Amino acid sequence: MNIPFTKMHGLGNSYIFINVFDFTLEEEMLADLARAVSDKDTGIGSDGLILIHPTEHAEVGMRIFNKDGSEGKNCGNGLRCVAKYAYENQLVDTKQFTIETKAGNVSAEVHGDHTHVEEVTIDMGKPLLKRSEIPMLGEDKEQVVAEPFLVGDETLAVTTVSMGNPHAVFFVEGINEAPLTTLGPVIEKDERFPESVNVEFIEKVNDHEIHFRVWERGSGVTQACGTGACASVVASVLNEKLAKGQEITVHLAGGDLYITWAEDDHVWMRGKAETTIEGTFIRA
Numbered sequence: 001m002n003i004p005f006t007k008m009h010g011l012g013n014s015y016i017f018i019n020v021f022d023f024t025l026e027e028e029m030l031a032d033l034a035r036a037v038s039d040k041d042t043g044i045g046s047d048g049l050i051l052i053h054p055t056e057h058a059e060v061g062m063r064i065f066n067k068d069g070s071e072g073k074n075c076g077n078g079l080r081c082v083a084k085y086a087y088e089n090q091l092v093d094t095k096q097f098t099i100e101t102k103a104g105n106v107s108a109e110v111h112g113d114h115t116h117v118e119e120v121t122i123d124m125g126k127p128l129l130k131r132s133e134i135p136m137l138g139e140d141k142e143q144v145v146a147e148p149f150l151v152g153d154e155t156l157a158v159t160t161v162s163m164g165n166p167h168a169v170f171f172v173e174g175i176n177e178a179p180l181t182t183l184g185p186v187i188e189k190d191e192r193f194p195e196s197v198n199v200e201f202i203e204k205v206n207d208h209e210i211h212f213r214v215w216e217r218g219s220g221v222t223q224a225c226g227t228g229a230c231a232s233v234v235a236s237v238l239n240e241k242l243a244k245g246q247e248i249t250v251h252l253a254g255g256d257l258y259i260t261w262a263e264d265d266h267v268w269m270r271g272k273a274e275t276t277i278e279g280t281f282i283r284a
């Protein structure tokens with residue numbers, strides 16, 4: 001089976017995009033296909049697979065699959081790439097449009113023209129903050145903010161935020177020493193998170209900047225995570241480290257995202273999206 005694809009990334013968080021407006025993929029092959037295209041040796045190499053699909057609920061739809069084949073419900077870097085692709089390939093004819101995700105619709109605005117979109121702004125909607133909405137097990141209380149979290153022989157302080165997908169955010173001193181590859185995979189699969197969890201370690205730089213590193217559910221260490229950057233700004237405001245209504249520069253390994261948790265509770269994300277490869281994946 002010859003499958004046309006486009007490889008794109010948001011700050012180095014790369015996905016293989018397949019436009020299924022005019023190309024049919026069977027549902028039962030998607031998890032295996034995500035694993036296959038993501039493999040750097042036998043596939044194309046990426047953090048996962050994203051389908052760009054028609055929908056009656058928005059101008060365009062996005063489904064995201066992680067490197068391990070699991071399906072996520074939202075993807076900030078993926079959304080910016082989908083918006084770029086949709087406008088450049090004239091799936092949409094306006095610069096502002098909606099994109100359907102498994103977590104609901106978001107609004108996108110592309111910056112550029114039909115020949116090249118440089119940057120995209122997404123209204124990611126409102127974060128979900130109740131323990132049961134993350135979801136996270138434990139006594140049901142309004143929010144999980146700086147809650148003691150025993151992992152191994154360490155007691156960390158966890159703040160949880162959902163952007164339609166679950167995030168566990170931890171503040172560290174010295175981002176380059178964050179226990180990303182040691183505690184990341186352990187926390188990801190911790191039984192307190194029945195749907196697993198994306199794990200972020202962040203460090204405040206000043207009132208307008210944070211450093212950010214991520215261990216992603218189903219993909220491991222990635223260069224960037226848009227929903228994680230949104231969750232990290234929300235967590236920082238909840239911990240009174242940053243102020244609501246301010247644009248925050250989030251320094252991710254792959255570059256900077258500009259995130260604002262607005263007074264109306266909507267989270268805004270602005271950043272680049274880039275295309276690197278167009279080709280055909282040959283699937284036995």
Ligand SMILES: N[C@H](CCC[C@H](N)C(=O)O)C(=O)O
Nearest residue numbers: 072075076077165225226227
């Ligand atoms: N990299 C994505 C997040 C993928 C989330 C996925 N790992 C999951 O929730 O299972 C982003 O830019 O938001």
